[in-house]
Amino acid sequence: MNNFAIVCLDDDPLVVECLNNELAPFAELFDIYSAFSTDDAQRVLADISTQHQRVAMVICDHELGTDSGVEFLISLDQYPVTQQARTVLINDKPQLDNIVQAVNEGRLHYCLTKPWNPHELQQVLIKELTNFILKYPDEDWLRYSQLLDHRRILNAHIENQMSRFRSGFIRDTSTLDDATLAKQVSDALHEFFALNDESQACRTYSKQHVLTQEGEANHFLWFITEGEVALYKNDEHQCQHEVVKVGPGHLVGGMSFVTGERSFSTGITLCKTSVIKLDRTLFNRVMNSKTDLLPLFTNLLLRNFNRRLQGSIQTELRLQQTLTSLDNAYHQLIEKEKMAMLGQLVAGVAHELNNPVSAILRGSDTLKQTISKLTNTPLSHENQIRGNHILEQAMESRPLSTSEARQRARQLESILGDRQQARKVVQMGIDSADYLENWLLPQKKQLGPLLNEWDNYYQMGNFLRSINVCAQRIADLVKSLKSYARQDDETLHCVDIHEGLEDTLVIFENKLKRHRLIKDYAPLPELCCQPIALQQVWTNLISNALDAIDQEPGEIRVTTRLVSTSNNTPAIEVEVKDNGKGIQPDQQKKIFELNFTTKREGNFGLGIGLSVCQQIIHQHHGNIRVDSEPNRYTKMIVTLPLDNAI
Template sequence: MNNFAIVCLDDDPRIVERLNQELTGFADLFDIFNAYSLNEAHEVLRDIDQGGQRVAMVICDNDLGADKGVDFLIALAQYPASQQARSVLLNDKPQLDVIMQAVNEGRLHYCLNKPWSQQELRQVLIKELTSFILKHPDEDWLRYSQVLDHRRILNAHIERQMNRFRSGFIQDTSTLDDASLAKQVSDALHEFFAGNDEDRARRTYSEHHLLTQEGEPNRFLWFITEGEVALYKKDEHGCRHEVVRVGPGHLVGGMSFVTGENSFSTGVTLCQTSVIKLDRNLFNKVMHSRSELLPLFTNLLLRNFNRRLQGSIKTELRLQQTLKSLDEAYHQLIEKEKMAMLGQLVAGVAHELNNPVSAILRGSDTLKQTIGKLTHTSLSEINQERGHIIMQRAMQSRPLSTSETRQRAKDLEPAVGDRQLARKAVQMGIDDADHLNQWLLPQKGDLAMVMGEWEHYYQMGNFLRSINVCAQRIADLVKSLKSYARQDDETLHSVDIHEGLEDTLVIFENKLKRHTLIKEYAQLPPLTCQPIALQQVWTNLISNALDAITEPGEIRVITRLSQPFASENPNAPGAAQPEQAAIEVVIEDNGKGIPPEEQQKIFELNYTTKREGNFGLGIGLSVCQQIIHQHNGTIRVESEPGQYTRMIVTLPLEDVTKKEAS
């Protein structure tokens, strides 16, 4: 039994029989009921109502002996099952007064004169049944798209999905970066077409192949899986400018494909490029077969619209038109960096903003869950107050070294009787004698439960601290756009380098929890540095390590004293001299490794080793190297293909201000 029914009413059995024949194509989705009089029709409606079905359409003849079919259509409102039914009135000849009566009552949707053509009836059925189905948002619309108006249904389905996800859209997708989202879509499309590509959706084009033409109609959507495509736009003088280049994971032709408008830009392959080419029919086929792909694909499409079409294209056009004003406004920057650095700076800031923004979104989402746990806590009032104290300390706490945490937990374990509880107490900073005697031991058998509740307070403090750090880093990155030409004015601070490392690890906590993280911290003296700049270094190195490993992988973060320190260029002004104590920070992963021939290239601008499906601008390590050189330090790579990659940053302990003064 289907959810919906179509009722045919005519006192002429031949008419009813013809209707049944022409409704055959709809019978798999709608149950067909016949009636030959008004009494039978009312019985049919009562039966449908009692059976839990709803009437999608009533096809009714107007001449039913002494009765009028239009009166029956008006009476449909008295049955719950037929209140939303679409109606078609059959007439032997046009009767304007009857039609106007039904229209005024709001119960007539179409009037069909006998004899009708099969094509006319089919068009009416598709149009009216589609309108009916779209008024029922709980239905699986895609189930009806093969029989009804598939374009209206697909558009409505996409809109419904977007409305359904809109309230939690940012939180639901904030855990996926662009590369991860694109990889999921790519994997799903390749899986769909594997061994079933009679439409040749997977194609490879040579260099200079034209995909879209600005101002021309476009019927296709290209999903790039390998290679590179440049998008060009003409200015008001007809001169063509390259406005953006896109690679694997990006879409070409998305806007014109969805809206039906002419192409906004011209897309040309820059090298041998592999794509998945979809027309509307093939797109519908994929989405019908893989319903879980639609929200992912929609999200990817929206990101392309927002970030490339509305952002990159307009921004690049404005940059082309304002080059002269930029020359004047940034003449000091041009003199230092020969203009090439401006592009690197803009791209670098855009690249780095993604991580703290994502961390803030993830942190706020986690905070919502943690707050819910705190509001339903079973702790006593005094233990709740202690939890607040733990939270305040976590917001300002300094990370302990791994060895110190282990030793203090080992010392505390005999008192609390559990190594895990002892470790948690050390992390929360409540392992001293006063807290042990006043907070922990009095809990007796409830200690594990209480510590579990306190851990929620501790986590909240940590996340609040992380959000604050991320917001500060965003502000600093924006500020750097204005003050980049005067980096010597950057404030120096004497800091514990572990704080910056810990803050960076918190930012990546959502990704790191799928892997093994090993921290080996040594006891280190304070380092005079630019902490925000160094945090950009840690962010890039940890991000690269995460991209290099497969789940589950292993990342090691190691700090140690290094002596002697040897500069890459000992004759350079301000370079560290031999026998100078230094700090080494090592970020190691057990990923795919870097071949020897590429290890010397990774610090070059626009060079990237990230595997297919991962977004890489090729500027991260170049920026890192500049920052480290500003601290008179070095960065080097050790790697074995297929086994590991180890990035080693060495920073001298001598006061940087003394070097600058000299």
């Protein structure tokens, strides 16, 4: 049975069960009690009082049938076991008047809205239970440090110990500087062991002698009098790193010696080093024999703890600053790669824009002349209506191939008796039997001038269709380039991955038209991702595929498929394959390294494209791999799981 308890009060058993599950990590140090009504809760509080426990926290629902959770929280002051308890009120939706009432009564510390985030509840528990524990200075705070806010508890423990020792000391050592305090302790210890050192506490070690071993039990306290000791810590890969160096006047093994925990670090002498080695028995004998040494040594020990704590905090702050700098550098690297690629793309897009712009300019000049001809046409009203039909049809139809147009004109020439007229009729798309019977043959005598007038309608429709196609082409190019160049959006969007691939292919159309492009798309569900970041991946892969092709025309195949990963997770796979020069086996392992490039001298390549691609894909919990055979092909295969949020 623990000294303190947590009480959960809710009339919904499912909510109580959920609370018990989330409180499970705290059950080792706090007994968990559940209640389904205020009467039930009062019986629980009575049992807690009988067992001489105190309530650390009450988690209460606002609505408890006919009772009010707020009123129950306010009534807690009448129970001695709950007077210091922290309180959390659970609401189905925020109710400001109830919250204000509980706050005004001083019995509400936090308000939680259903459904709550488990991470939020964990933070509330750690904060509020730490506040509660620190109100009991006689409690063993270190026992709670691993579960609750260890920094606050450790700081409070140190401060509490400092106050406790100072209050009982005859001498006040707080005015002494570190060097003076260390010398007084050293002199007092040497004086004690000068005549009584059968335990050989005063020792001298050679270089590379191990004092403490990380993760192993430690039963000694080393006080350094001469020399230097380095403290080392292993990382997750078991690589040893130096944490700090300490010299005369410092203690080694202090924390594990006092708490009984395993050594936090490995202490190794860096040179010939003299120490005073104390076990618990010898430490007690020294302190009991020299009462004037106890305040000095205790103050020195606490100062060592405080320096280590301050050092840890400073190290963590520097680490956070370093991580922030690395994150900024990473984003700058991605942006640099994107802008470098953008410079390449702009030249190709500018060239590609020239053709549709020229077509629009030519079409607009021709339209100026044609409009005046239509407004002054000698055609009858009926033939003008037919001309409008030809215009509308020309705006929607696609041009015939030369061979098909020639074949249909030959067939019509025998009917009309004129090759040129037959060609015009086929071109305008009015060569079907219905048009012949109703439009052409009844007016065969004046068909030449009539076709010339209708040709103006056809040309206007044709030019309008051409202008519309060219304008759409320009819009597609600008959209794709703008999508690639815009700042990365770090929010998630559920998109069809084919849209990003198509936008990328539009950007490269100027180069792709010299090769054979094969698109093999499978039906795919939408992917929750950062589409702009992924478009940078597709851009790099398509660009690399184009650069790898030595002889034109080459072949580039873009394939998408739905697959299952090794752990049966559904995923989207995107494969970009080229029939270029391939990648040598010894280079395939290096292509994702920063600053590595396979591009020949004279070809643009920063050597960061695939490295950035890999990082972006890893952020999506996916992977990228290469399959290549020199002088035959290269496949870049990207796998993106469907059910992994970033």
